[in-house]
Amino acid sequence: MSDVPSHLPPLTVLLAAPRGFCAGVDRAIQIVERALEKWGAPVYVRHEIVHNKHVVDRLKNLGAVFVEELSECPTDRPVVFSAHGVPKSVPQEAARREMIYVDATCPLVSKVHVEAQRHFDAGKEIVLIGHAGHPEVVGTMGQLPDGAITLIQDVSEIADFAPKDPAKLAFVTQTTLSVDDTAEIVAALQARFPNVSPPHKEDICYATTNRQEAVKALGAQADLLLVIGSKTSSNSIRLVEVGLRAGAKAAYLIDDAQAIDWAWFEGVRTLGLTAGASAPEDLVEAVIAACRSRFAVSVQPVEVTREDVIFKLPRVVSQAEDA
Template sequence: METVSPRRKIDLLIAAPRGFCAGVDRAIRIVELALERYGAPVYVRHEIVHNRYVVDGLKAKGAVFVEHLDDVPDDLPVIFSAHGVPKSVPEAASARGLEYLDATCPLVSKVHRQAEKMVTEGRHILFVGHRGHPEVIGTFGQVPEGTISLVETAADAEAIEVNDPGNLAFLTQTTLSVDDTSEIVTILKRRFPAILAPKGEDICYATSNRQAAVKSIAGKCDVVLVIGAPNSSNSLRLVEVAQRSGCVAHLVQRGLDVDLAWFDGARTVGITAGASAPETLVREVIDRLAERFELTEREVVTATEGIAFKLPKALQ
Protein backbone atom coordinates (compact mmCIF):
# COMPACT_ATOMS: atom_id res chain seq x y z
CA MET A 1 0.00 0.00 0.00
CA GLU A 2 1.40 3.39 -1.06
CA THR A 3 2.07 5.84 1.75
CA VAL A 4 0.95 9.43 1.15
CA SER A 5 3.47 11.94 2.51
CA PRO A 6 1.94 14.58 4.76
CA ARG A 7 1.87 18.07 3.31
CA ARG A 8 4.53 20.37 4.72
CA LYS A 9 3.26 23.11 6.98
CA ILE A 10 3.73 26.78 6.11
CA ASP A 11 2.78 29.81 8.16
CA LEU A 12 1.14 32.35 5.89
CA LEU A 13 1.31 36.02 6.92
CA ILE A 14 -1.18 38.14 4.98
CA ALA A 15 -0.39 41.86 5.04
CA ALA A 16 -3.12 44.41 5.70
CA PRO A 17 -3.79 46.88 4.23
CA ARG A 18 -3.37 45.33 0.79
CA GLY A 19 -5.10 45.47 -2.57
CA PHE A 20 -7.56 48.06 -3.82
CA CYS A 21 -7.26 51.65 -2.63
CA ALA A 22 -9.97 54.32 -2.74
CA GLY A 23 -8.67 55.79 -6.02
CA VAL A 24 -8.77 52.41 -7.76
CA ASP A 25 -12.23 51.64 -6.37
CA ARG A 26 -13.46 54.98 -7.70
CA ALA A 27 -11.91 54.53 -11.15
CA ILE A 28 -13.38 51.06 -11.67
CA ARG A 29 -16.78 52.24 -10.45
CA ILE A 30 -16.69 55.13 -12.93
CA VAL A 31 -16.28 52.67 -15.81
CA GLU A 32 -19.04 50.40 -14.50
CA LEU A 33 -21.48 53.27 -13.99
CA ALA A 34 -20.64 54.75 -17.40
CA LEU A 35 -21.50 51.40 -19.00
CA GLU A 36 -24.81 51.40 -17.14
CA ARG A 37 -25.60 54.96 -18.16
CA TYR A 38 -24.43 55.04 -21.78
CA GLY A 39 -24.39 51.36 -22.69
CA ALA A 40 -21.51 49.58 -24.38
CA PRO A 41 -19.10 50.45 -25.76
CA VAL A 42 -17.49 52.98 -23.45
CA TYR A 43 -13.94 53.98 -24.38
CA VAL A 44 -11.15 54.33 -21.82
CA ARG A 45 -7.90 56.10 -22.64
CA HIS A 46 -5.11 53.88 -21.26
CA GLU A 47 -5.74 51.01 -18.81
CA ILE A 48 -8.08 52.35 -16.14
CA VAL A 49 -5.73 50.81 -13.55
CA HIS A 50 -2.64 48.66 -14.01
CA ASN A 51 -4.11 45.20 -13.56
CA ARG A 52 -4.85 42.79 -16.41
CA TYR A 53 -7.54 40.89 -14.47
CA VAL A 54 -9.46 44.11 -13.78
CA VAL A 55 -9.04 45.41 -17.33
CA ASP A 56 -10.18 42.12 -18.87
CA GLY A 57 -13.20 42.07 -16.58
CA LEU A 58 -14.24 45.54 -17.74
CA LYS A 59 -13.60 44.59 -21.38
CA ALA A 60 -16.06 41.74 -20.95
CA LYS A 61 -18.68 44.27 -19.85
CA GLY A 62 -18.13 46.48 -22.88
CA ALA A 63 -15.22 48.79 -22.07
CA VAL A 64 -12.74 49.45 -24.88
CA PHE A 65 -9.22 50.48 -23.89
CA VAL A 66 -7.15 52.64 -26.25
CA GLU A 67 -3.88 54.52 -25.92
CA HIS A 68 -4.79 57.58 -27.97
CA LEU A 69 -7.80 59.87 -28.10
CA ASP A 70 -7.77 59.57 -31.89
CA ASP A 71 -8.84 55.94 -31.42
CA VAL A 72 -12.13 57.03 -29.81
CA PRO A 73 -15.03 57.29 -32.29
CA ASP A 74 -17.07 60.48 -32.47
CA ASP A 75 -20.17 60.75 -30.27
CA LEU A 76 -19.04 58.13 -27.75
CA PRO A 77 -18.01 58.86 -24.15
CA VAL A 78 -14.39 58.49 -23.09
CA ILE A 79 -12.92 57.96 -19.64
CA PHE A 80 -9.45 59.07 -18.53
CA SER A 81 -7.52 56.59 -16.40
CA ALA A 82 -6.75 56.85 -12.69
CA HIS A 83 -3.17 57.88 -13.46
CA GLY A 84 -4.17 61.27 -14.86
CA VAL A 85 -3.62 62.86 -18.27
CA PRO A 86 -1.97 66.01 -19.61
CA LYS A 87 -4.26 69.05 -19.97
CA SER A 88 -4.05 68.66 -23.73
CA VAL A 89 -6.13 65.47 -23.61
CA PRO A 90 -9.40 66.86 -22.16
CA GLU A 91 -8.88 69.96 -24.31
CA ALA A 92 -8.70 67.77 -27.42
CA ALA A 93 -11.77 65.82 -26.29
CA SER A 94 -13.73 69.04 -25.84
CA ALA A 95 -12.60 70.29 -29.25
CA ARG A 96 -14.07 67.14 -30.80
CA GLY A 97 -17.28 67.45 -28.80
CA LEU A 98 -16.61 64.22 -26.92
CA GLU A 99 -18.23 63.71 -23.54
CA TYR A 100 -15.56 62.63 -21.08
CA LEU A 101 -15.31 61.42 -17.50
CA ASP A 102 -12.14 61.96 -15.53
CA ALA A 103 -11.24 58.96 -13.34
CA THR A 104 -7.93 60.53 -12.22
CA CYS A 105 -7.28 59.64 -8.59
CA PRO A 106 -8.05 62.74 -6.47
CA LEU A 107 -4.62 62.42 -4.84
CA VAL A 108 -3.00 62.66 -8.27
CA SER A 109 -5.23 65.63 -9.11
CA LYS A 110 -3.97 67.28 -5.93
CA VAL A 111 -0.40 66.99 -7.25
CA HIS A 112 -1.55 68.52 -10.54
CA ARG A 113 -3.07 71.55 -8.80
CA GLN A 114 0.05 72.05 -6.71
CA ALA A 115 2.21 71.96 -9.84
CA GLU A 116 0.08 74.66 -11.44
CA LYS A 117 0.27 76.84 -8.34
CA MET A 118 4.03 76.47 -7.97
CA VAL A 119 4.64 77.44 -11.59
CA THR A 120 2.24 80.38 -11.30
CA GLU A 121 4.35 81.58 -8.37
CA GLY A 122 7.40 81.54 -10.63
CA ARG A 123 9.03 78.39 -9.25
CA HIS A 124 10.73 75.64 -11.22
CA ILE A 125 9.60 72.17 -10.12
CA LEU A 126 11.85 69.19 -9.50
CA PHE A 127 9.56 66.18 -9.89
CA VAL A 128 10.59 62.91 -8.27
CA GLY A 129 9.24 60.03 -10.32
CA HIS A 130 9.81 57.34 -12.95
CA ARG A 131 10.30 58.39 -16.57
CA GLY A 132 7.51 57.24 -18.87
CA HIS A 133 5.00 56.41 -16.14
CA PRO A 134 1.51 57.70 -17.06
CA GLU A 135 1.29 59.68 -13.82
CA VAL A 136 4.55 61.47 -14.59
CA ILE A 137 3.43 62.23 -18.16
CA GLY A 138 0.12 63.56 -16.84
CA THR A 139 1.75 65.80 -14.24
CA PHE A 140 4.29 67.22 -16.70
CA GLY A 141 1.35 68.01 -18.97
CA GLN A 142 -0.23 70.32 -16.39
CA VAL A 143 2.42 73.04 -16.71
CA PRO A 144 4.29 74.77 -19.55
CA GLU A 145 7.22 72.93 -21.07
CA GLY A 146 10.51 73.74 -19.38
CA THR A 147 8.99 74.53 -15.98
CA ILE A 148 9.44 71.04 -14.51
CA SER A 149 12.40 68.64 -14.44
CA LEU A 150 12.47 64.92 -13.63
CA VAL A 151 14.56 63.49 -10.80
CA GLU A 152 14.53 59.68 -10.79
CA THR A 153 17.35 58.72 -8.44
CA ALA A 154 19.56 59.95 -5.64
CA ALA A 155 22.33 60.35 -8.24
CA ASP A 156 20.03 62.59 -10.27
CA ALA A 157 19.34 64.67 -7.17
CA GLU A 158 23.07 65.12 -6.62
CA ALA A 159 23.77 66.03 -10.26
CA ILE A 160 20.87 68.23 -11.35
CA GLU A 161 21.65 71.88 -12.03
CA VAL A 162 19.09 74.70 -11.88
CA ASN A 163 19.15 78.31 -13.03
CA ASP A 164 17.53 79.85 -9.97
CA PRO A 165 18.05 77.86 -6.74
CA GLY A 166 16.02 80.42 -4.81
CA ASN A 167 12.83 79.68 -6.76
CA LEU A 168 12.54 75.90 -6.62
CA ALA A 169 9.84 73.48 -5.49
CA PHE A 170 9.53 69.71 -5.52
CA LEU A 171 6.70 67.26 -5.99
CA THR A 172 6.63 63.47 -6.19
CA GLN A 173 4.80 60.69 -7.96
CA THR A 174 2.20 59.20 -5.62
CA THR A 175 3.34 55.56 -5.93
CA LEU A 176 7.03 55.74 -5.07
CA SER A 177 9.12 53.95 -2.47
CA VAL A 178 8.81 55.92 0.76
CA ASP A 179 12.45 55.22 1.68
CA ASP A 180 13.90 56.04 -1.76
CA THR A 181 11.91 59.25 -1.98
CA SER A 182 13.00 60.32 1.48
CA GLU A 183 16.64 59.89 0.44
CA ILE A 184 16.14 61.94 -2.73
CA VAL A 185 14.24 64.71 -0.94
CA THR A 186 16.96 64.89 1.74
CA ILE A 187 19.55 65.47 -0.99
CA LEU A 188 17.43 68.14 -2.69
CA LYS A 189 16.91 69.98 0.59
CA ARG A 190 20.63 69.86 1.34
CA ARG A 191 21.61 71.15 -2.09
CA PHE A 192 18.80 73.71 -2.36
CA PRO A 193 17.88 74.91 1.15
CA ALA A 194 15.20 77.29 -0.18
CA ILE A 195 13.30 74.56 -2.09
CA LEU A 196 9.55 74.58 -1.40
CA ALA A 197 8.00 71.32 -0.26
CA PRO A 198 4.45 70.28 -1.22
CA LYS A 199 1.60 70.81 1.19
CA GLY A 200 1.17 67.40 2.77
CA GLU A 201 2.75 64.18 1.57
CA ASP A 202 2.56 63.47 -2.18
CA ILE A 203 3.09 59.71 -1.81
CA CYS A 204 -0.45 58.53 -1.27
CA TYR A 205 -1.74 56.97 1.94
CA ALA A 206 -2.35 53.63 0.24
CA THR A 207 1.20 53.36 -1.09
CA SER A 208 2.68 54.26 2.31
CA ASN A 209 0.36 51.91 4.20
CA ARG A 210 1.04 48.95 1.93
CA GLN A 211 4.79 49.43 2.16
CA ALA A 212 4.60 49.66 5.97
CA ALA A 213 2.49 46.49 6.06
CA VAL A 214 5.06 44.60 3.99
CA LYS A 215 7.89 45.81 6.23
CA SER A 216 6.00 44.45 9.24
CA ILE A 217 5.96 40.89 7.87
CA ALA A 218 8.96 40.62 5.53
CA GLY A 219 11.55 40.24 8.29
CA LYS A 220 9.68 37.16 9.53
CA CYS A 221 9.29 35.57 6.09
CA ASP A 222 11.41 33.32 3.91
CA VAL A 223 9.48 34.32 0.80
CA VAL A 224 7.05 37.18 0.07
CA LEU A 225 4.59 37.16 -2.82
CA VAL A 226 3.39 40.50 -4.16
CA ILE A 227 0.28 40.26 -6.31
CA GLY A 228 0.28 42.93 -8.97
CA ALA A 229 1.11 43.83 -12.55
CA PRO A 230 4.64 44.33 -13.92
CA ASN A 231 3.66 47.86 -15.04
CA SER A 232 2.24 48.75 -11.61
CA SER A 233 4.63 51.15 -9.88
CA ASN A 234 3.24 50.60 -6.38
CA SER A 235 3.42 46.80 -6.78
CA LEU A 236 7.05 46.92 -7.92
CA ARG A 237 7.88 49.09 -4.92
CA LEU A 238 6.36 46.45 -2.61
CA VAL A 239 8.73 43.86 -4.08
CA GLU A 240 11.67 46.18 -3.41
CA VAL A 241 10.55 46.83 0.17
CA ALA A 242 10.35 43.09 0.87
CA GLN A 243 13.76 42.43 -0.70
CA ARG A 244 15.37 45.15 1.38
CA SER A 245 14.06 43.42 4.46
CA GLY A 246 16.24 40.45 3.55
CA CYS A 247 13.80 37.95 2.12
CA VAL A 248 13.12 36.59 -1.35
CA ALA A 249 10.22 38.37 -3.06
CA HIS A 250 8.32 37.56 -6.25
CA LEU A 251 5.82 39.62 -8.24
CA VAL A 252 2.94 37.49 -9.53
CA GLN A 253 -0.18 38.48 -11.41
CA ARG A 254 -2.28 35.51 -10.30
CA GLY A 255 -2.23 31.97 -8.98
CA LEU A 256 -0.91 30.32 -12.15
CA ASP A 257 2.23 32.47 -11.95
CA VAL A 258 3.25 30.91 -8.63
CA ASP A 259 6.08 28.37 -8.91
CA LEU A 260 5.75 26.01 -5.95
CA ALA A 261 9.49 25.29 -6.12
CA TRP A 262 10.05 28.81 -4.73
CA PHE A 263 8.98 27.52 -1.33
CA ASP A 264 11.38 24.61 -0.93
CA GLY A 265 12.51 24.83 2.67
CA ALA A 266 10.31 27.85 3.41
CA ARG A 267 8.51 27.88 6.74
CA THR A 268 6.92 31.33 6.65
CA VAL A 269 5.51 33.01 3.55
CA GLY A 270 4.11 36.53 3.25
CA ILE A 271 1.47 37.76 0.85
CA THR A 272 0.41 41.25 -0.14
CA ALA A 273 -1.25 42.90 -3.14
CA GLY A 274 -0.66 46.16 -4.95
CA ALA A 275 -3.30 48.88 -4.94
CA SER A 276 -4.74 47.74 -8.30
CA ALA A 277 -5.08 44.04 -7.42
CA PRO A 278 -8.47 42.71 -6.26
CA GLU A 279 -8.86 40.46 -3.24
CA THR A 280 -10.06 37.59 -5.44
CA LEU A 281 -6.49 37.27 -6.77
CA VAL A 282 -5.15 37.08 -3.22
CA ARG A 283 -7.41 34.11 -2.54
CA GLU A 284 -6.42 32.56 -5.87
CA VAL A 285 -2.73 32.70 -4.92
CA ILE A 286 -3.46 31.26 -1.48
CA ASP A 287 -5.42 28.41 -3.10
CA ARG A 288 -2.42 27.71 -5.31
CA LEU A 289 -0.17 27.36 -2.25
CA ALA A 290 -2.74 25.14 -0.58
CA GLU A 291 -2.37 22.62 -3.43
CA ARG A 292 0.92 21.49 -1.91
CA PHE A 293 1.21 22.91 1.60
CA GLU A 294 -0.80 22.86 4.80
CA LEU A 295 -1.33 26.54 5.47
CA THR A 296 -1.90 28.38 8.72
CA GLU A 297 -3.18 31.83 7.77
CA ARG A 298 -2.71 34.95 9.87
CA GLU A 299 -3.58 38.47 8.82
CA VAL A 300 -1.17 41.11 10.11
CA VAL A 301 -2.91 44.50 10.30
CA THR A 302 -0.81 47.65 10.56
CA ALA A 303 -3.43 50.27 9.59
CA THR A 304 -7.14 50.62 8.92
CA GLU A 305 -8.32 52.50 5.84
CA GLY A 306 -11.73 54.14 5.60
CA ILE A 307 -11.19 56.65 2.80
CA ALA A 308 -13.68 56.97 -0.05
CA PHE A 309 -13.67 59.46 -2.93
CA LYS A 310 -16.71 61.08 -4.55
CA LEU A 311 -17.72 60.12 -8.04
CA PRO A 312 -17.91 62.72 -10.85
CA LYS A 313 -21.13 64.74 -10.70
CA ALA A 314 -22.31 63.27 -14.00
CA LEU A 315 -22.47 59.81 -12.39
CA GLN A 316 -23.78 60.68 -8.93
Protein backbone atom coordinates (compact mmCIF):
# COMPACT_ATOMS: atom_id res chain seq x y z
CA MET A 1 0.00 0.00 0.00
CA SER A 2 1.04 3.59 -0.58
CA ASP A 3 0.95 6.48 1.89
CA VAL A 4 1.10 9.01 -0.98
CA PRO A 5 -1.93 11.32 -1.41
CA SER A 6 -4.53 9.65 -3.61
CA HIS A 7 -4.74 12.58 -6.03
CA LEU A 8 -1.46 11.39 -7.56
CA PRO A 9 -1.73 8.97 -10.51
CA PRO A 10 -1.24 5.31 -9.61
CA LEU A 11 1.99 3.50 -10.45
CA THR A 12 2.73 -0.16 -9.86
CA VAL A 13 6.44 -0.84 -9.43
CA LEU A 14 7.44 -4.41 -10.25
CA LEU A 15 10.67 -4.79 -8.29
CA ALA A 16 12.96 -7.48 -9.66
CA ALA A 17 14.62 -9.93 -7.29
CA PRO A 18 17.44 -10.77 -7.30
CA ARG A 19 18.91 -7.39 -8.25
CA GLY A 20 21.94 -5.29 -7.36
CA PHE A 21 25.16 -6.48 -5.72
CA CYS A 22 26.33 -10.02 -6.40
CA ALA A 23 28.76 -11.91 -4.16
CA GLY A 24 31.76 -11.09 -6.37
CA VAL A 25 31.04 -7.35 -6.31
CA ASP A 26 30.40 -7.35 -2.57
CA ARG A 27 33.70 -9.18 -2.01
CA ALA A 28 35.67 -6.79 -4.24
CA ILE A 29 34.33 -3.70 -2.45
CA GLN A 30 35.07 -5.25 0.94
CA ILE A 31 38.64 -5.98 -0.18
CA VAL A 32 39.26 -2.28 -0.95
CA GLU A 33 37.65 -1.23 2.34
CA ARG A 34 39.73 -3.74 4.33
CA ALA A 35 42.90 -2.72 2.51
CA LEU A 36 42.26 0.90 3.49
CA GLU A 37 41.67 -0.16 7.11
CA LYS A 38 44.84 -2.26 7.17
CA TRP A 39 47.30 -0.02 5.32
CA GLY A 40 45.64 3.40 5.43
CA ALA A 41 45.18 5.73 2.47
CA PRO A 42 46.08 5.80 -0.30
CA VAL A 43 45.40 2.31 -1.61
CA TYR A 44 45.68 2.06 -5.38
CA VAL A 45 43.15 0.13 -7.45
CA ARG A 46 43.98 -0.97 -10.99
CA HIS A 47 40.86 -0.21 -13.05
CA GLU A 48 37.45 0.56 -11.48
CA ILE A 49 36.98 -2.07 -8.76
CA VAL A 50 33.47 -2.64 -10.18
CA HIS A 51 31.71 -0.76 -12.95
CA ASN A 52 29.64 1.68 -10.92
CA LYS A 53 30.37 5.39 -10.54
CA HIS A 54 28.70 5.67 -7.12
CA VAL A 55 30.73 2.80 -5.69
CA VAL A 56 33.96 4.16 -7.15
CA ASP A 57 33.27 7.70 -5.88
CA ARG A 58 32.55 6.43 -2.35
CA LEU A 59 35.81 4.47 -2.28
CA LYS A 60 37.71 7.49 -3.64
CA ASN A 61 36.38 9.48 -0.68
CA LEU A 62 37.75 6.80 1.65
CA GLY A 63 41.21 7.09 0.07
CA ALA A 64 41.26 4.72 -2.89
CA VAL A 65 43.12 5.93 -5.98
CA PHE A 66 41.95 4.43 -9.26
CA VAL A 67 44.43 3.98 -12.10
CA GLU A 68 44.38 2.09 -15.39
CA GLU A 69 47.91 0.68 -15.37
CA LEU A 70 50.25 -0.72 -12.75
CA SER A 71 52.93 1.70 -13.93
CA GLU A 72 50.87 4.52 -12.38
CA CYS A 73 51.21 2.98 -8.90
CA PRO A 74 54.08 3.75 -6.52
CA THR A 75 55.89 0.67 -5.23
CA ASP A 76 55.47 1.63 -1.56
CA ARG A 77 51.64 1.51 -1.53
CA PRO A 78 49.30 -1.50 -1.86
CA VAL A 79 47.40 -2.10 -5.09
CA VAL A 80 44.14 -3.99 -5.57
CA PHE A 81 43.24 -5.68 -8.88
CA SER A 82 39.62 -5.22 -9.95
CA ALA A 83 36.83 -7.82 -9.82
CA HIS A 84 37.05 -8.24 -13.61
CA GLY A 85 40.44 -9.96 -13.46
CA VAL A 86 43.80 -9.03 -14.96
CA PRO A 87 46.28 -10.59 -17.41
CA LYS A 88 48.91 -12.81 -15.77
CA SER A 89 51.54 -10.22 -16.62
CA VAL A 90 50.06 -7.77 -14.08
CA PRO A 91 50.67 -9.72 -10.82
CA GLN A 92 53.99 -10.87 -12.27
CA GLU A 93 55.02 -7.23 -12.75
CA ALA A 94 53.75 -6.32 -9.25
CA ALA A 95 55.85 -9.13 -7.78
CA ARG A 96 58.88 -8.03 -9.79
CA ARG A 97 58.46 -4.50 -8.37
CA GLU A 98 58.06 -6.01 -4.86
CA MET A 99 54.64 -4.39 -4.42
CA ILE A 100 51.96 -5.44 -1.97
CA TYR A 101 48.99 -6.48 -4.10
CA VAL A 102 45.56 -7.98 -3.44
CA ASP A 103 43.65 -9.75 -6.18
CA ALA A 104 39.91 -8.94 -6.03
CA THR A 105 39.10 -10.96 -9.16
CA CYS A 106 35.65 -12.53 -8.81
CA PRO A 107 36.08 -16.25 -8.08
CA LEU A 108 33.72 -17.03 -10.97
CA VAL A 109 36.01 -15.11 -13.34
CA SER A 110 38.99 -16.96 -11.87
CA LYS A 111 37.13 -20.20 -12.66
CA VAL A 112 37.09 -19.20 -16.35
CA HIS A 113 40.84 -18.49 -16.16
CA VAL A 114 41.47 -21.95 -14.69
CA GLU A 115 39.33 -23.60 -17.39
CA ALA A 116 41.18 -21.77 -20.17
CA GLN A 117 44.51 -22.88 -18.72
CA ARG A 118 43.27 -26.48 -18.43
CA HIS A 119 42.20 -26.55 -22.08
CA PHE A 120 45.50 -24.97 -23.15
CA ASP A 121 47.49 -27.54 -21.16
CA ALA A 122 45.48 -30.25 -22.95
CA GLY A 123 46.68 -28.89 -26.28
CA LYS A 124 43.40 -27.26 -27.27
CA GLU A 125 42.79 -24.00 -29.10
CA ILE A 126 40.33 -21.83 -27.20
CA VAL A 127 37.39 -19.69 -28.29
CA LEU A 128 36.34 -16.96 -25.86
CA ILE A 129 32.78 -15.69 -26.36
CA GLY A 130 32.70 -12.11 -25.13
CA HIS A 131 32.96 -8.40 -25.89
CA ALA A 132 36.22 -6.93 -27.22
CA GLY A 133 37.88 -4.45 -24.89
CA HIS A 134 35.92 -5.41 -21.78
CA PRO A 135 38.40 -5.75 -18.89
CA GLU A 136 37.20 -9.27 -18.11
CA VAL A 137 37.94 -10.32 -21.69
CA VAL A 138 41.34 -8.60 -21.61
CA GLY A 139 42.12 -10.42 -18.36
CA THR A 140 41.02 -13.82 -19.63
CA MET A 141 42.92 -13.52 -22.93
CA GLY A 142 45.94 -12.40 -20.93
CA GLN A 143 46.08 -15.70 -19.04
CA LEU A 144 47.65 -17.46 -22.02
CA PRO A 145 50.22 -16.70 -24.73
CA ASP A 146 49.16 -14.52 -27.66
CA GLY A 147 47.17 -16.49 -30.22
CA ALA A 148 46.03 -19.20 -27.81
CA ILE A 149 42.56 -17.63 -27.48
CA THR A 150 40.34 -16.36 -30.29
CA LEU A 151 37.58 -13.89 -29.36
CA ILE A 152 34.15 -14.46 -30.90
CA GLN A 153 31.61 -11.68 -30.34
CA ASP A 154 28.61 -12.85 -32.35
CA VAL A 155 27.26 -15.65 -34.53
CA SER A 156 28.47 -14.03 -37.77
CA GLU A 157 32.13 -14.43 -36.76
CA ILE A 158 31.89 -18.22 -36.48
CA ALA A 159 31.69 -18.75 -40.24
CA ASP A 160 35.09 -17.08 -40.72
CA PHE A 161 36.79 -18.79 -37.79
CA ALA A 162 39.42 -21.29 -38.94
CA PRO A 163 40.98 -23.24 -36.05
CA LYS A 164 44.31 -24.99 -36.55
CA ASP A 165 42.72 -28.32 -35.66
CA PRO A 166 38.88 -28.52 -35.38
CA ALA A 167 39.26 -31.71 -33.33
CA LYS A 168 41.18 -29.81 -30.62
CA LEU A 169 38.88 -26.92 -29.80
CA ALA A 170 37.29 -25.64 -26.58
CA PHE A 171 35.27 -22.60 -25.59
CA VAL A 172 34.83 -20.40 -22.52
CA THR A 173 32.68 -17.29 -22.08
CA GLN A 174 32.65 -13.92 -20.39
CA THR A 175 30.60 -14.19 -17.18
CA THR A 176 28.28 -11.22 -17.79
CA LEU A 177 26.78 -11.99 -21.20
CA SER A 178 23.16 -12.34 -22.29
CA VAL A 179 22.20 -15.93 -21.56
CA ASP A 180 20.06 -16.17 -24.70
CA ASP A 181 22.57 -14.49 -27.05
CA THR A 182 25.35 -16.71 -25.76
CA ALA A 183 23.24 -19.85 -26.22
CA GLU A 184 22.74 -18.84 -29.86
CA ILE A 185 26.50 -18.37 -30.39
CA VAL A 186 27.30 -21.65 -28.63
CA ALA A 187 24.73 -23.52 -30.75
CA ALA A 188 26.29 -22.13 -33.93
CA LEU A 189 29.79 -23.00 -32.71
CA GLN A 190 28.75 -26.57 -31.84
CA ALA A 191 26.94 -26.97 -35.17
CA ARG A 192 30.12 -26.10 -37.06
CA PHE A 193 32.52 -27.86 -34.68
CA PRO A 194 30.63 -30.77 -33.08
CA ASN A 195 33.65 -31.86 -31.04
CA VAL A 196 34.25 -28.48 -29.37
CA SER A 197 34.72 -28.92 -25.61
CA PRO A 198 32.30 -26.88 -23.46
CA PRO A 199 33.08 -25.43 -20.03
CA HIS A 200 32.94 -27.93 -17.16
CA LYS A 201 30.09 -25.80 -15.80
CA GLU A 202 28.46 -22.84 -17.54
CA ASP A 203 30.65 -19.73 -17.38
CA ILE A 204 27.89 -17.10 -17.31
CA CYS A 205 27.66 -16.46 -13.59
CA TYR A 206 24.68 -17.24 -11.39
CA ALA A 207 24.08 -13.54 -10.67
CA THR A 208 23.94 -12.55 -14.33
CA THR A 209 21.55 -15.42 -15.05
CA ASN A 210 19.31 -14.69 -12.04
CA ARG A 211 19.03 -10.97 -12.80
CA GLN A 212 18.13 -11.69 -16.41
CA GLU A 213 15.51 -14.26 -15.34
CA ALA A 214 13.92 -11.73 -12.96
CA VAL A 215 13.68 -9.16 -15.76
CA LYS A 216 12.17 -11.76 -18.08
CA ALA A 217 9.55 -12.51 -15.41
CA LEU A 218 8.33 -8.90 -15.28
CA GLY A 219 9.21 -7.66 -18.79
CA ALA A 220 5.90 -8.35 -20.54
CA GLN A 221 3.95 -6.51 -17.82
CA ALA A 222 6.12 -3.38 -17.84
CA ASP A 223 5.11 -0.22 -19.69
CA LEU A 224 8.61 0.99 -18.80
CA LEU A 225 11.72 -0.79 -17.46
CA LEU A 226 14.46 1.10 -15.64
CA VAL A 227 17.80 -0.63 -15.06
CA ILE A 228 20.07 1.06 -12.54
CA GLY A 229 23.69 0.65 -13.54
CA SER A 230 26.62 2.31 -15.27
CA LYS A 231 27.06 2.46 -19.03
CA THR A 232 30.37 0.59 -18.61
CA SER A 233 28.60 -2.30 -16.84
CA SER A 234 28.17 -5.22 -19.24
CA ASN A 235 25.63 -7.08 -17.11
CA SER A 236 23.51 -3.91 -16.71
CA ILE A 237 23.46 -3.23 -20.47
CA ARG A 238 22.34 -6.83 -21.01
CA LEU A 239 19.40 -6.33 -18.62
CA VAL A 240 18.02 -3.54 -20.83
CA GLU A 241 18.28 -5.81 -23.88
CA VAL A 242 16.68 -8.74 -22.05
CA GLY A 243 13.82 -6.54 -20.81
CA LEU A 244 12.98 -5.27 -24.28
CA ARG A 245 13.14 -8.79 -25.68
CA ALA A 246 10.83 -9.99 -22.87
CA GLY A 247 8.16 -7.45 -23.88
CA ALA A 248 8.84 -4.23 -21.98
CA LYS A 249 7.44 -1.35 -24.05
CA ALA A 250 10.49 0.81 -23.29
CA ALA A 251 13.69 0.32 -21.28
CA TYR A 252 16.49 2.63 -20.16
CA LEU A 253 19.80 2.29 -18.32
CA ILE A 254 20.19 4.99 -15.65
CA ASP A 255 22.99 5.82 -13.23
CA ASP A 256 20.58 6.99 -10.54
CA ALA A 257 17.28 8.78 -9.87
CA GLN A 258 18.71 12.08 -11.16
CA ALA A 259 19.08 10.51 -14.61
CA ILE A 260 15.35 9.82 -14.99
CA ASP A 261 13.55 11.69 -17.76
CA TRP A 262 10.03 11.93 -16.41
CA ALA A 263 8.69 12.25 -19.96
CA TRP A 264 9.35 8.49 -20.18
CA PHE A 265 6.46 8.01 -17.74
CA GLU A 266 3.82 9.41 -20.09
CA GLY A 267 1.01 6.84 -20.06
CA VAL A 268 3.00 4.47 -17.81
CA ARG A 269 1.03 2.58 -15.18
CA THR A 270 3.47 -0.29 -14.54
CA LEU A 271 7.19 0.27 -14.01
CA GLY A 272 9.70 -2.58 -13.98
CA LEU A 273 12.72 -1.78 -11.82
CA THR A 274 16.01 -3.62 -11.37
CA ALA A 275 19.70 -2.95 -10.78
CA GLY A 276 22.85 -4.42 -12.29
CA ALA A 277 25.20 -6.56 -10.22
CA SER A 278 27.46 -3.60 -9.34
CA ALA A 279 24.70 -1.11 -8.36
CA PRO A 280 24.07 -0.48 -4.64
CA GLU A 281 20.57 -0.93 -3.19
CA ASP A 282 20.33 2.69 -2.00
CA LEU A 283 20.11 3.74 -5.66
CA VAL A 284 17.04 1.51 -6.04
CA GLU A 285 15.47 3.04 -2.94
CA ALA A 286 16.15 6.54 -4.28
CA VAL A 287 14.38 5.75 -7.58
CA ILE A 288 11.33 4.44 -5.69
CA ALA A 289 11.35 7.58 -3.50
CA ALA A 290 11.50 9.78 -6.61
CA CYS A 291 8.52 7.89 -8.06
CA ARG A 292 6.59 8.32 -4.78
CA SER A 293 6.89 12.10 -5.09
CA ARG A 294 5.00 11.95 -8.40
CA PHE A 295 2.81 8.85 -8.19
CA ALA A 296 0.73 6.82 -5.76
CA VAL A 297 3.21 3.93 -5.76
CA SER A 298 2.47 0.29 -5.06
CA VAL A 299 5.59 -1.92 -4.95
CA GLN A 300 5.24 -5.57 -5.98
CA PRO A 301 8.36 -7.75 -5.68
CA VAL A 302 8.93 -10.22 -8.55
CA GLU A 303 11.26 -12.84 -7.09
CA VAL A 304 12.53 -15.69 -9.25
CA THR A 305 15.05 -17.11 -6.77
CA ARG A 306 17.00 -16.27 -3.62
CA GLU A 307 20.76 -15.91 -3.52
CA ASP A 308 22.91 -16.98 -0.58
CA VAL A 309 26.34 -17.05 -2.23
CA ILE A 310 29.21 -15.60 -0.19
CA PHE A 311 32.85 -15.55 -1.30
CA LYS A 312 35.65 -15.53 1.28
CA LEU A 313 38.03 -12.58 1.40
CA PRO A 314 41.72 -13.12 0.63
CA ARG A 315 43.69 -13.96 3.76
CA VAL A 316 45.89 -10.89 3.42
CA VAL A 317 42.93 -8.61 4.20
CA SER A 318 40.94 -10.97 6.45
CA GLN A 319 43.68 -11.84 8.94
CA ALA A 320 42.70 -9.11 11.39
CA GLU A 321 39.15 -10.48 11.38
CA ASP A 322 40.35 -14.06 11.88
CA ALA A 323 42.70 -13.18 14.72
